[in-house]
Amino acid sequence: SQTIHQWPATLVQPVGSPLSLECTVEGTSNPNLYWYRQAAGRGLQLLFYSVGIGQISSEVPQNLSASRPQDRQFILSSKKLLLSDSGFYLCAWSVLTGAFFGQGTRLTVV
């Protein structure tokens, strides 16, 4: 069966520090992968999606970037975090019949 792993679960980082969140999927090949951010009262915001290795599309301009170095690995990064980057980040993979989520990372920028 397919599983998705996301880590770390929580992270507290100072303003201006770098960020790297990692997501891996098992049990499927060539998945569509996504990074979402969930801010209080704002629902789920799609940040990036990827349909294959090295193929990244950004939905909104921001301080973050994403990379897909391997078929089942999706990384969310920042060179310098801002206070506004705080939130709950979710990795997901999808097929037409649904999307499946990791357990999320709570990022607090202080």
Add this chain to the structure above:
Amino acid sequence: AQSVTQLGSHVSVSEGALVLLRCNYSSSVPPYLFWYVQYPNQGLQLLLKYTSAATLVKGINGFEAEFKKSETSFHLTKPSAHMSDAAEYFCAVTSGGSGGYQKVTFGTGTKLQVIP
């Protein structure tokens, strides 16, 4: 283009009462529709999905939803609320895209409070 509107960011029901969470969608192609549940500090869990088969869909934990094309709705219901149903619920829509990409669009969520 596709979109989802969830009416009511907060819904309160008494334990044992009917749960009704509203979702309306917009899609230029036949949609696939989903309901997800999220407990605090956790990822989203799929409750149920409509994929063009039966219009009345049953999911986990006693929830069900009915796809009504004429009303462009996919409301979530449960006959009797339980305390453990307190969570945030998200409606979502997806449709086939070019290059195998299926964009999943979520509503802004509805927080369900169950009052004992």
